[in-house]
Amino acid sequence: MKTQLFDVAWLDAREVITMAELARICALSPAELDELVDDGVLVPVEEGRQERLFSAECVMPLRTAGRLRQDFDLDLFTVELLLGYLNRIEALERQVRTLKAHLPY
Numbered sequence: 001m002k003t004q005l006f007d008v009a010w011l012d013a014r015e016v017i018t019m020a021e022l023a024r025i026c027a028l029s030p031a032e033l034d035e036l037v038d039d040g041v042l043v044p045v046e047e048g049r050q051e052r053l054f055s056a057e058c059v060m061p062l063r064t065a066g067r068l069r070q071d072f073d074l075d076l077f078t079v080e081l082l083l084g085y086l087n088r089i090e091a092l093e094r095q096v097r098t099l100k101a102h103l104p105y
Helices: 019-026 030-038 056-072 076-101
Strands: 016-018 053-055
Touching: 016 019, 016 056, 019 030, 019 053, 019 056, 030 076, 053 056, 056 076
Parallel strands: none
Antiparallel strands: 016 053
């Protein structure tokens, strides 16, 4: 029986990651990430540096969109739409958790 090893890292949403790291994690090329930035779907934290930095908060939706892109052979425009919906779903889920926290038991 073969044991699989996984490379695991805990990402804090307050941390920043480079474009190269984001491309590796999300299975998208740096050129595709550049296009997402140019279209306004992906927003870098710091633009003035030589390499763009992104909030770690964007990793999960982008990783999900990248995985769905590979599974269903989606084009980049569809990934942009998908990212918008995934971000909206996450915002709504946060809002529901906040509202539930204010309800009496």
